[in-house]
Amino acid sequence: MLECSNRSFPESGTLFQGISSMKFCSQCGAPVSVRVPAGDNRPRHVCDACDTIHYQNPKIVAGCIPEWGNRILLCRRAIEPRYGLWTLPAGFMENHESAVTAAAREALEEANAVVENLSLYGVYSLLHVSQVYLMFRGQLREGQASPGEESLEVCFYAEHEIPWEDIAFTVVRETLEQYFAERRAGAFHLHVGDIIREVDQFRIHRYA
Incomplete structure (x- = not known):
């Protein structure tokens, strides 16, 4: 609704x-x-x-949730901001690049992971930094991944293993929370929302 x-x-x-x-x-x-x-x-x-x-104008960020069985792939950041914390592979789109291509490229660059069958899962506007995130779901080919130049390490996590206290960004936490809730329910939907920075916290306004 x-x-x-x-x-x-x-x-x-x-x-x-x-x-x-x-x-x-x-x-x-x-x-x-x-x-x-x-x-x-x-x-x-x-x-x-x-x-x-x-x-x-706002910058477009494309990222994905790489799925492998009942686990998803996270990357531990080797760069600022949020060095040492965990995130989904994501980054700024390049000129003349589609959103799907950008999301797949980021997974390859950050985790040496080939992600296929990408489908749009979340669209989030980060008003305080003028960014729009396009987050996709996708299947990891052969379960192969290793740290790229921007990652200290990569790891496959089941829901109960996610290091929630060490998630780098609010948009990643929101994406993961929605993803695991819907996987338990057995149906995925497209999510649209705004992430709004307030004095000492972030507020999420969900449209869908």
């Missing part, structure tokens, strides 16, 4: 928060300033000389 809430926007004085720093125009090299262009309603980096508008 679709759950929706009223949309809310920050006051105009706070719209400038979250805009990355940019000093010079990539088109002509002149200084840029942050202002609301004509016909727009949000502050943008605008060139003071050639009027080029430099849009900043």
Whole structure:
């Protein structure tokens, strides 16, 4: 069942928060300033000389749950942020790459794992970092995996073995909790939600 809430926007004085720093125009090299262009309603980096508008848009992250029997594959991070904690293989999409290809590539890069038959499982918007996560389910070919350059180790976990206290990211925890609950129930569904950072915690708003 679709759950929706009223949309809310920050006051105009706070719209400038979250805009990355940019000093010079990539088109002509002149200084840029942050202002609301004509016909727009949000502050943008605008060139003071050639009027080029430099849009900043959310980054897309693709990842997957590699399944092998009743276990799933997790990677222990060898890089910051969240060094040493456990995560699902995931990373930023490349240009000219499909979401499915990106999710499979990340599994190969982080865990030397070939994941097949990928199907979309979760779509999560991380508002505080302007990222959208596309999480897939997929089958691991031959149960083979080993640490890639960005992983300290990889491990196959059953639900009761998951190191919940050492999961790196809220979006990974949410994905795993939904996954195991639905596997117990015997049916999987697509999940859509927002992960919202509050003062000292994250709040998850689920649409589906």
